[in-house]
Amino acid sequence: MNKLLNTLLAVAVACVTATAFAQAPAPAKGQPQPAAQDAAPKGGATSIEAKVAMCMGCHNIPGYQASFPEVYKVPMIAGQNAKYIASALTAYKNGDRKHPTMRGIAASLSEQDINDVSAYYAALAPAGAAALAEQPRQPDAQVSALLQKAACASCHGANFSKPVDPSYPKIAGQHSDYLYVALKSYKTDGATVGRSNGVMGAITKQFSNAELKALSKYVGSLDGEVKTVPQNRFH
Numbered sequence: 712m713n714k715l716l717n718t719l720l721a722v723a724v725a726c727v728t729a730t731a732f733a734q735a736p737a738p739a740k741g742q743p744q745p746a747a748q749d750a751a752p753k754g755g756a757t758s759i760e761a762k763v764a765m766c767m768g769c770h771n772i773p774g775y776q777a778s779f780p781e782v783y784k785v786p787m788i789a790g791q792n793a794k795y796i797a798s799a800l801t802a803y804k805n806g807d808r809k810h811p812t813m814r815g816i817a818a819s820l821s822e823q824d825i826n827d828v829s830a831y832y833a834a835l836a837p838a839g840a841a842a843l844a845e846q847p848r849q850p851d852a853q854v855s856a857l858l859q860k861a862a863c864a865s866c867h868g869a870n871f872s873k874p875v876d877p878s879y880p881k882i883a884g885q886h887s888d889y890l891y892v893a894l895k896s897y898k899t900d901g902a903t904v905g906r907s908n909g910v911m912g913a914i915t916k917q918f919s920n921a922e923l924k925a926l927s928k929y930v931g932s933l934d935g936e937v938k939t940v941p942q943n944r945f946h
């Protein structure tokens with residue numbers, strides 16, 4: 712009898728715990744998520760909502776700025792190629808990309824998480840929603856010469872949104888200030904900043920920072936497929 716009572720009590724306690732857990736308050740509709748810097752990465756998350764919850768505080772807020780290594784807008788990743796998103800996350804995870812915040816975040820993701828969040832963001836702004844011109848607006852003579860010097864379009868596509876390989880990024884319409892930081896980072900491969908990528912490393916080293924800035928300004932000013940989708944559209 713005692714044994715049965717104990718068992719029943721144990722079951723009752725388990726039920727209460729399970730209910731309390733299930734009723735943990737969910738963030739209210741449209742309410743901003745806590746700043747992602749403060750949120751501990753949620754290892755072992757199973758739902759896609761839980762997996763992207765920690766990304767949204769930065770990547771789903773239009774105009775959200777990062778301050779390391781300088782102030783710039785965080786990259787738009789909705790509508791980016793899934794393979795490229797996965798490749799970038801893997802580069803943060805294995806240290807080929809040094810940005811400290813993204814390194815910490817990517818380190819908490821399993822390979823499955825990386826594939827899931829990449830597919831999610833790629834589908835968040837469907838490609839082709841607004842048909843892009845095959846040839847973008849003509850750059851001025853200086854930028855035109857810079858683009859030709861490194862044959863940027865031969866990899867990123869004529870309109871910079873149709874890369875020849877899905878693991879290469881769409882760059883048209885991306886924030887110019889971010890493009891500039893990204894391009895400069897391929898020139899550096901230090902302990903705390905920089906990116907090691909053989910292809911873009913060799914290319915960016917041929918240009919001065921002023922030239923990289925001119926390229927970023929032009930490419931960022933074009934129509935593109937990458938977007939920031941505000942987080943309240945998720946609910």
Ligand code: HEC
Binds near residue numbers: 769808
């Ligand atoms: C605290 C803000 C913050 C959070 C949270 C965050 N990111 Fe980032 N993310 C950044 C910044 C800043 C960069 C640019 C880093 C750099 O310069 O390399 C970036 C870069 C990226 C890139 C590379 C984009 C490109 O065009 O190369 C991807 C992909 C990415 N983040 C995905 C994610 C995903 C997925 C999550 C959630 C699991 C996430 N980020 C969470 C701030 C954040």
Ligand code: HEC
Binds near residue numbers: 786862866880
């Ligand atoms: C031979 C192919 C190739 C050429 C030519 C090339 N790129 Fe890239 N580019 C890549 C690849 C591959 C990546 C992704 C590297 C990585 O994983 O970090 C990349 C990344 C980038 C990024 C980072 C995007 C992001 O979201 O972080 C920018 C910006 C960029 N390229 C601009 C340019 C410009 C401007 C030119 C011409 C001056 C150029 N690229 C020429 C292949 C190329």
